[in-house]
Amino acid sequence: MSGFSATSSNQSALQKHVAFFDRNKDGVIYPWETFQGCRAIGLGIGISTLAAFLIIMGLSRKTRPGKFPNLLFPIEVQNIVNCKHTSDCVVYDAEGNFDPEKFEEMFHKHSQANANALTADELSGMLKANRVPKDYHGWIGSWVEWKIFFYVCKDKNGLLQKETIRACYTGDLFEQMEQERACEKKRN
Numbered sequence: 001m002s003g004f005s006a007t008s009s010n011q012s013a014l015q016k017h018v019a020f021f022d023r024n025k026d027g028v029i030y031p032w033e034t035f036q037g038c039r040a041i042g043l044g045i046g047i048s049t050l051a052a053f054l055i056i057m058g059l060s061r062k063t064r065p066g067k068f069p070n071l072l073f074p075i076e077v078q079n080i081v082n083c084k085h086t087s088d089c090v091v092y093d094a095e096g097n098f099d100p101e102k103f104e105e106m107f108h109k110h111s112q113a114n115a116n117a118l119t120a121d122e123l124s125g126m127l128k129a130n131r132v133p134k135d136y137h138g139w140i141g142s143w144v145e146w147k148i149f150f151y152v153c154k155d156k157n158g159l160l161q162k163e164t165i166r167a168c169y170t171g172d173l174f175e176q177m178e179q180e181r182a183c184e185k186k187r188n
């Protein structure tokens with residue numbers, strides 16, 4: 001354990017974004033917790049398994065600088081900022097805080113059909129515009145994050161709403177989705 005409470009109020013937005021996947025709130029995210037978190041927000045078994053493997057194997061080492069590799073692939077929530085990549089939207093600053101100005105700028109630049117939502121085409125355009133030349137790792141990272149996000153969170157008109165995107169950045173979204181799913185299950 002990292003000695004860090006995953007629920008502390010001085011967490012950065014990026015720490016909150018990932019803390020949802022730390023199911024037992026001990027500050028460390030294991031592959032099975034990523035799987036459970038993905039299932040809790042409604043992803044299928046196949047994609048949740050794939051996400052758990054890819055995220056954990058890609059990010060674990062970066063959050064454990066100087067530590068011996070661990071085959072359980074733990075991700076330390078405290079150090080998640082080390083996993084930031086390039087070719088992103090720069091809405092998370094270098095410390096992993098949410099930058100409201102950059103968020104508005106992103107919408108200003110890329111939402112055309114609707115002021116408060118992105119279409120699939122606008123999203124693709126944004127990903128292309130963010131690409132730093134030859135930064136293939138960053139291209140893939142951004143593509144996977146945004147395409148899964150769009151697929152899971154688009155509304156019935158095929159739009160990704162601005163407030164949904166804001167909640168993804170601030171770390172509230174996954175919690176909301178889990179609660180909504182739980183309510184739906186109760187109703188049915």
Ligand code: HEM
Nearest residue numbers: 018021055083084085086088089090091092145146148149
């Ligand atoms: C299905 C679940 C998830 C979705 C849909 C998702 C989606 C996103 C999106 C849309 C961004 C913004 C990227 C940008 O600004 O261009 C982001 C950022 C990020 N996410 Fe997630 N995420 C998920 C789960 C996770 C998990 C489990 C982790 C790690 C434990 C993680 C780590 C990160 C990091 C490190 C960033 C910052 C990237 C950067 O600024 O360079 N995400 N995510």
Ligand SMILES: [Ca+2]
Nearest residue numbers: 022024026028
């Ligand atoms: Ca944990």
